[in-house]
Amino acid sequence: MFDQFRNKFPLTDEKWNEYTSCFNRIEVPAKTVLIEEGEVSKKLFIIEKGCIRVWFNNNGKDLTSQFFFENQSVASIESFIKKFPSPVVVETIEPSVLWWISKNDVDTILEEIKEIPELRDRLINMLFQRTFDYMKHFFSFIKDSPTQRYLSLIEEKPQIVQRVPQHYIASYLGVSTVHLSRIKSKLVHKNN
Amino acid sequence: MFDQFRNKFPLTDEKWNEYTSCFNRIEVPAKTVLIEEGEVSKKLFIIEKGCIRVWFNNNGKDLTSQFFFENQSVASIESFIKKFPSPVVVETIEPSVLWWISKNDVDTILEEIKEIPELRDRLINMLFQRTFDYMKHFFSFIKDSPTQRYLSLIEEKPQIVQRVPQHYIASYLGVSTVHLSRIKSKLVHKNN
DNA sequence: GGCAGACGATAACATTTGTTATCAAATGAA
DNA sequence: TTCATTTGATAACAAATGTTATCGTCTGCC
Incomplete structure (x- = not known):
């Protein structure tokens, strides 16, 4: 799963192995709830195979905010970062193969790699990109x-x-x- | 204008003066276009007094995406950061007193202060906050x-x-x- | 003061979208 | 297979929203 990205990260083999071993592989059927509404989400998922839907309940109605597919990472982002109760449900649509990592491990890794400017810049770039994606989707509802x-x-x-x-x-x-x-x-x- | 923030920034007086002198004060009437559609925006504005609207043209119709008031900073953010032609128009609603700073100066300052973890963390936090604000506004259109x-x-x-x-x-x-x-x-x- | 333009309310009508109900096809489990 | 469940199409009607037009008020400007 992770070998395809090996050459993109400027890490020693030792560190690389240490980091990738923090991930846990699971196989789940369709309609598996990965993060429940109101739960403080302590897991980040990466999709090897399958498809995930993020939705929330509004007066009894399903409202979908995002879909994720292979090789994308998924979390209830605000909950994961700020430890708020998750406003959304994260759920598989298809039977899926996933890798998850705990927030503790993510924090440890982030703390260690922050001295590597290439990685820091890439993370900041990802944040901007996500902001722009939200803007775009948001505009489409108005226009x-x-x-x-x-x-x-x-x-x-x-x-x-x-x-x-x-x-x-x-x-x-x-x-x-x-x-x-x-x-x-x-x-x-x-x-x- | 900037004295009220002086104590929030861990900078020497010298650096503080150097940075604040990069800002230029202007007074403009209502309905002044600050950034035109298609222009590569090289200015970031801070509002001392007045009110600004960010909008874009969709098939001849005005579509407003944001409003800004006193003490807020305004730019065509994607254009300012990535040097794209601005998709939006930035325009005053009321007669306004503004301070602007050029992208060159911003880049210089950002490069200098990035070694100060407090400031770096605050910037990253601002990015997240903006992402969350967009999410919230976006959700409201669906729900x-x-x-x-x-x-x-x-x-x-x-x-x-x-x-x-x-x-x-x-x-x-x-x-x-x-x-x-x-x-x-x-x-x-x-x-x- | 008088005038033009901006702003906002309202009515009448057209269009879009939601709701409820029904049916048919596909799917999955026993 | 058979049966229940999920998924999707469609019709009929209700509600929400847009469009166009008209009018009144306010404001800034000469």
Whole structure:
């Protein structure tokens, strides 16, 4: 799992082995809850195989905020960093193979590597990138119609449309399942 | 303007004076464009007095993404950091007193202070905070009705409701000016 | 003072989107 | 296989929101 990244990190073999051995491999079925709402999340997950959905409960309704696929890392980020109760549920969609690491181990590693500017800069860059991604998604809710958001999703994140059940996509786009059906139906008729 | 922050920064008087002298004071009327769409923004602004709106053009329509008031710093953040053409317009709403600093000076200062862990941590914290703020605003578009968003705005950012013309608030909430009028009207009638 | 433009309320109508209910197809478990 | 569950399409109706137009008020400017 981690060998593919070995050459990207300027670490000794010893340190590399020490760090990668902090990760624990698990296999879980679909619809496994990895982090519950209200729990203080002490785990960070990396997806080897499968697909994860982050959602929260709003007046009894499922609202999906993000999807994650192979090679992405997932946590209830605010909970993981600030030790707040998680506002969101993290749950598998497909049967998945995951690696998790505890917050303690992450903190230890971060403390050790912070002297390596290359890694520090990369982490800061990741933070900015995540900020920009949120901005982009946020803007689309103000400026685009649901139909346009769906078309952008097909264009920019085809994995989601291909692998995720449609009612989750609807809750991600902020529309009802019925309306997403209508949107798809209209698009098909327009193209004929 | 900067004296009120003097004791928050662990710097020598010499460095403090050197850094604060990088800022330039300007007074501008209402509706002054500070950063145009498509421009690579090389300035960061701090508001001494007044109020600023960040917006972008979407098919001829004004869409407001943020408001800023006294003591806040404003830039077309992605443009400022990554030197992209700015996707947004930054514009005063009220006659304002501003201080601006060039990107060159910011880079110089950041390079010098990065050895001070207190400042580095504070900067990283600010980045996280901004990420979380975006998340919150973004969630509200998925989970709240326009009426609820307007009520939250009154609750959490009363300055905006008090100081900003209503059609800008409508474009910030993602509704038409007519509909925001209706929302206000319904709230008034409900309370009587 | 008078005028133009900005701002906001309201009405009438059009369009979009949600809700509820029903049905059909696919899927998974016993 | 068979049955229950999940998933998705569609119809009919209700509610929310946008669009266009009109009017009144306020403000800044000459």
